[in-house]
Amino acid sequence: MEKAGKEFIKKPPFTFFQKIGQGTIRFINTLGGITIFFFLSFINIFRRKQIREIINQVYYIGATSSLIVMLVALFTGMVLGLQLFYTLVKFGSVGALGSAISLSLIRELGPVLTAIMITARAGSAMTAEIGILRISEQIDALYTMRINPVRYLISPRIAASIVSFPLLTSFFDIVGMIGGYITGVILLGTNGGTYLYRIQASINMVDVRGGFIKSIVFAIIVSTICCYQGYYCHTRSDGYGAKAVGLATISAVVLSCVMILIADYVVTSFLM
């Protein structure tokens, strides 16, 4: 009787404002969750028995991503060299090619493109790996063994990202400048000495520091979002099991890339 009665009680349709309210609450909840998740992970970086796992992750996130990052850097530098050469020729300022390439790379392109490349390569893998650990109860198993899953799984990845992102960014910058040299000097015939002198003369410590600050901020954003998405993939309402892991990986990559660009603007505006 009670069951039959329930069928007649229709749920009220969601109004436009209800949907906005629900979305806002969910967004704030997630934001709060991610913040707490990051702080808990960060604190646990400094616990015992972490070094070995952090080194493993530095290898996995940093060392194995270096080749692809440098390849992207080389072609980015070469394209920059090509575009800027023809632009600067119009103004008779080809001599400023070295300055333009190096500053673009160190201030903006280096940190942003490196972060996006690592997100695509290591960030997605982080989400998928942690997601699989979650759905196969391996994270629960850690908990039952008195091993804090955040300490064992998340903290080393965040620490390794904080170490790897700036290092890979610096590789990106150097290789990018070499790419610019190949196009500008070797292929298009700009003076090599001028190119190198302009780089040396125009780069200040402020630019380098700014680039590193950005890369550290991106490291925190990417690693936290990717780990969070994987760690809580079982709570998703749009899919379960393997599908949830897939959806979490998509969310992690998309959200990380968007957040990198937003954070880039915010950090740049503070640094200027």
Place this chain on the structure above:
Amino acid sequence: METPLIEFVKVTKRFGDKTVLNNIDLKIYGNQITTIIGKSGTGKSVLLKHIIGLLEPDEGEVLFQGRAINRMNRKEKDAYKSRVSYLFQNNALFDSMTVFENVAFPLIQTTDLGKREIKERVMKRMEELELTDALDKYPSELSGGMQKRVALARALITDPEIVLFDEPTTGQDPIRKNMILSMITHYKKKFGFTAVMISHDIPDVFFISDRIIILWDGRIGFEGTYEEAKKVNIPLIDEFLRSLEGFEDELTGLISREVFRVRYSTILGGPVVPLKVSAVLFSIRISLLEETIGPQKTMEVLRMLGEYINTRFSPIGAFSARYSRDEILTIFPHTDVEEAEQLVYEFAQELKDKVLANIKLVSEKKVGEEPCFDIHIHGGVVDVSSSDTIDQIVEKARARQRIIAIHRCENGR
């Protein structure tokens, strides 16, 4: 009145609209094996996860020695968790680690033991579970049964005081099923831990359990000892237990106890009651044997004994079933005690010549450096009257048991 080690007080757990545990009151006592039985999806694993703290109740409390687990501070919770271990239903092995790394992992992460000591402890446990050939393999390279044993090794490596087993025998062959159950009893005796187990291996699990809990539609359908479970008079539960038991004992190939009971009732309660009926209770001292040749070989001995009894006595119309872990009861219709004594004597002679020699061969590999062990097979013959219950027959036969066949240590040690 004994204080429970773990107690559920009016625990309710819901997942969305579904109430999985509904106002449950439950007590688990120390140094006992408590088995939880129930249909799929009745919340057995959920109940177990509440004990370890993986889930928290929506209403009510789970108490450990009188303290609510969800209200413990971090230090207390850590101390509590150090005493508990959990064997997952799907094993939850770390698939990127080798078998050795999986088993050593809790020791590496939670203790300050040196590499050498960790290796020694892991190797010891691996040998006990016959996993030494799989040390460098990854879980995905192992069979389901081996994965289960690796998970068992990992659960026991820290010598926990409370072990929660979520279907530890699933996917195992009959010998290994019994071996795992034997191991649980063996380690329970050795280390004195409390075991809470989800299992459907009836009757084997009944033989080793001190208490049985039947979960039924989110509530406790039955809670008590095996003896009390036998008298349970709730039709649905009774039917469920019978369906789990099946028609045949997986280990020995003998008929199940339920089939045995029906056959016994048919013979002695039928229109034509045989004039002479006798019974024999065979047994081996399983715990002594386990100490010497290990649980797996002991189960093989038991299997061989069961098979041999079956092939020897079935053709003459007798029927047998495993009454307890190491006792086999055979009923001889149309046979008096003297005839039964003679049959047992002949059986014992053959047993010495054929079966025990086989057992020696089976055991040699396992025993290795210590080939000296005795196997005593006991038998007790009794007369059966139409008013005797099976329990009464067993009681009488136990009192008349004597050694009928011995395999002696042959090295003169």
